[in-house]
Amino acid sequence: MRLPRLADEDWVSRSRRSEGTLLDAALRHGFRPRIAHVVAEWTARQGYVAAGLGVTPVPALAAEAVRPGIALVPVRDEAAPARAVYAATPRGLSLTPAGTAFPAALGTSAAAFSP
DSSP: OBGGGGTTSEEEESSSSOOTHHHHHHHHTTOOOEEEEEOOSHHHHHHHHHTTSOBOOOOGGGGGGOOTTOOOOOOBOTTSOOOOOOOOOOTTSOOOHHHHHHHHHHHHHHHHHOO
């Protein structure tokens, strides 16, 4: 599904101001999300969605924890900039073998999600 198809939906957000990722993506597609419900807790937002009160963005990392009764719909945003991911390591200190392997594993994992 393309993001503009959700332009007329009510949104469940953690803030009255749609800012950051959601607002940036919506504005790129010519609409401002209509925030119908403000709910701070992720689990409560799921309840609002399950009750049919709106839609909410779900980060990929949270997709596994979505409760029954909610359908996850992949939303494509071809205009979105690529996300940069970094591994922070201590400057000037030797890394453990795991610390050395982690950035390589991160890169391999990220490559699996690249279009």
